[in-house]
Amino acid sequence: MYRYTEKICKKCHLQEDAFHGITLNEQGLCSLCVKISKSPKRDWDNLQKDFETKLDNVRGHLPYEGMIMMSGGKDSAYMANLLKKKYGMNLLAFIIDNNYEYPETFDNAKTIAHKLDMPYIFYRQDPKLMRQYYQVLFCEDALSQQDCGQVCTFCGRFLIRTATDFARCMGIPLVFSGHNPEQIFLMGESIETDLERLTIMEFTMELVAEDTQKASEVWGKITPAHTNRLFPRSLAPKDVSLVFPFQHFPYEPEKMMRTVRDELDWLPIKRFSKTYIASGCRLVKLWAYLAHCSNTNSYVDLEFSSQVRSGTLASETVQKFYSETNVEIDELSALIRELDMTKEMKLLLEKQFGKTNELLQKL
Numbered sequence: 001m002y003r004y005t006e007k008i009c010k011k012c013h014l015q016e017d018a019f020h021g022i023t024l025n026e027q028g029l030c031s032l033c034v035k036i037s038k039s040p041k042r043d044w045d046n047l048q049k050d051f052e053t054k055l056d057n058v059r060g061h062l063p064y065e066g067m068i069m070m071s072g073g074k075d076s077a078y079m080a081n082l083l084k085k086k087y088g089m090n091l092l093a094f095i096i097d098n099n100y101e102y103p104e105t106f107d108n109a110k111t112i113a114h115k116l117d118m119p120y121i122f123y124r125q126d127p128k129l130m131r132q133y134y135q136v137l138f139c140e141d142a143l144s145q146q147d148c149g150q151v152c153t154f155c156g157r158f159l160i161r162t163a164t165d166f167a168r169c170m171g172i173p174l175v176f177s178g179h180n181p182e183q184i185f186l187m188g189e190s191i192e193t194d195l196e197r198l199t200i201m202e203f204t205m206e207l208v209a210e211d212t213q214k215a216s217e218v219w220g221k222i223t224p225a226h227t228n229r230l231f232p233r234s235l236a237p238k239d240v241s242l243v244f245p246f247q248h249f250p251y252e253p254e255k256m257m258r259t260v261r262d263e264l265d266w267l268p269i270k271r272f273s274k275t276y277i278a279s280g281c282r283l284v285k286l287w288a289y290l291a292h293c294s295n296t297n298s299y300v301d302l303e304f305s306s307q308v309r310s311g312t313l314a315s316e317t318v319q320k321f322y323s324e325t326n327v328e329i330d331e332l333s334a335l336i337r338e339l340d341m342t343k344e345m346k347l348l349l350e351k352q353f354g355k356t357n358e359l360l361q362k363l
C-alpha cells in the first residue's frame, strides 16, 4: 500500500520485490504482467445455476435461509442487494467487530441492513482476547512473514469461522461471504478447473494448514483453552455451507460500486486513500507499513495488481489510489498502544529495521 521504491510496474503498479520474486523488465513491466497467464475460463451460466441450486435447497428454512457477513465494504453490500432483491432470500446479517474497525464500517453495514429490511446481529469479539491475539499475530517471531501477511490470513479465517459457528447455533444452513476471487483462491475455496491453478491452490492450502498448526502450538503455550477457536482448521462446521457468491458471478468492482451507491446509499470509506478501492480495518495500515519497511508488496498490492491484469480494475484508479496514500505514524503508534504491544513492537522494529525506524522513534 505504501511505496518503498521508484521501480514500479507501469501497468499494475507492483513494486520490484525480491521476496515475492517480482522484477521489472526494460519496458517497465513486472514479471507477473510479462508472463502470459491465461486468465481462467469460467462457465458463468453453470456456476450461476449451481449458486441458484444452493439457494433453492434451503428455501423455506426457518428461522433464516442464510446469514450474510457484512463488512461495510462494497462487495458485501452488493451481495446483500443481490440476494435480497433478485433472489428474495430470507437473511440475517452478521456484523463482526474485531475491536479495530473504523466506525464508518458499522454505519455502512447498518445502513444497508436497514435499506434492505434485514435484521442484523452486531457481534463484538472479546476485547481482551483480541488484544492478545493480534499481539501474537504481529509480534511472535515464529509466525511472522516478511510481508506480514500472517495477520490477515489468520484473522480472516477466524472471523469466517465465528460467523459459521454462530449460524450453526441459530440453525442457519448457509453463510454468504463477499470475499473477492483472489481472497477466495488464497483460502482454498475457489472453484477451479485449470490444473495449474488447482495445483497452486492445493500447495497454498498445505502451507496454510502447516501455519495453522504452528500458530495453534504457539498460542497453546499462552492460553490453551482458546486454541481451536482462534486458529480453526476448517472454515465451517459440518452442517453449515459457506458460499462465496463471487465464485458464481464475475467480479466487477467498479460496476458494483455504482450499483450500491445508487441503490443503497452506500458510501466509500476513504481511510486508506481519497480514491476508494477496498475497505479494511485499522490493522491493515500497520501490516501494510511493516511490509513497506521490509521492501515487499503487501497482499493488498498483489490483489490490486491482479485485478488490473484481469481487467476488472482500471490501472489509472490504482495509480491514483497510491498517489494519495501516506504512512500516518501517529495513527500507527496510537494503535500499537491500544493493542498494548509497545514493548514487543519496539523489539521487533529495532531488530528488523534498526534504531532509525520512524515508527520506533515515535513509540
Ligand SMILES: [Zn+2]
Residues within 6 Å of the ligand: 009, 010, 011, 012, 013, 014, 029, 030, 031, 032, 033, 034, 305
Ligand atoms: Zn505488473
